Amino acid sequence: MLALAGRYDEALAHYSSARNLVEVERLSADQKVHLAELSHKTAHVHKMRGQYDVAFEWLKRGLSYVDKGEITIAAAQIYLHGAVLHLRQGNSDEALPWCQRGLDIAAKIKTREGRQNVGRAYFILGNILSQYGELS
Numbered sequence: 001m002l003a004l005a006g007r008y009d010e011a012l013a014h015y016s017s018a019r020n021l022v023e024v025e026r027l028s029a030d031q032k033v034h035l036a037e038l039s040h041k042t043a044h045v046h047k048m049r050g051q052y053d054v055a056f057e058w059l060k061r062g063l064s065y066v067d068k069g070e071i072t073i074a075a076a077q078i079y080l081h082g083a084v085l086h087l088r089q090g091n092s093d094e095a096l097p098w099c100q101r102g103l104d105i106a107a108k109i110k111t112r113e114g115r116q117n118v119g120r121a122y123f124i125l126g127n128i129l130s131q132y133g134e135l136s
Contacts, residue, residue, distance in 0.1 A: 003045045015042045027065075036065040036074040043081060052085050059085070076106040076117045083124050092131040099124045 002011035015038050022034050039062030046055035059082050066075040079102030086095035099121055106117035 003041070003048065006048075008045050008049055011045050012042065015045070032065040032067075033072060033074050036062040036072070036078065038062075039065065040074060040078050040081060043078075043085075047081075047085060047088075052089060055085055056082065071105055071108045073106075073109060073113050073117065076102045076109065076114075076121075078102075079105065080117065080121055080124060083121075083128070087124065087127055087131070090131075092128050095124075095128050099128055 002008075002014060019035060019038050022031050022038070027035070039058045043055040043058035043062065046052075046058060059078050062078045063075065066072060066078070079098050083095045083099035083102060086092070086098060103118065103121035103125065106114050106121055108114070109117070
């Protein structure tokens with residue numbers, strides 16, 4: 001809510017406190033997912049501030065908590081967020097693989113949240129393809 005209200009410093013402070021509560025020496029699978037989600041939310045705040053490079057660093061950090069090949073909503077959302085960041089910077093060539101990876105992950109999640117992320121991925125993909133002039 002703080003991020004939505006534009007109170008970015010407070011939102012970042014709360015996310016940092018939450019990460020400190022979750023981070024321990026040996027992370028469980030649930031803790032990794034929580035840290036990936038917190039990294040994603042932190043990236044969102046930096047995106048709202050126009051700090052795209054910092055946002056990407058947080059997305060990459062979020063992906064570091066997700067095992068390669070792991071199928072989670074957090075991973076799908078992080079990749080789709082990265083696609084949007086690249087698109088906002090006019091980097092369609094970079095946005096496309098991020099979007100495709102997010103779509104591939106979301107399509108394997110057979111829940112309502114998975115389907116919502118598939119829809120989001122197709123929306124982003126449409127925006128990417130329109131940059132290439134490939135929509136007709």
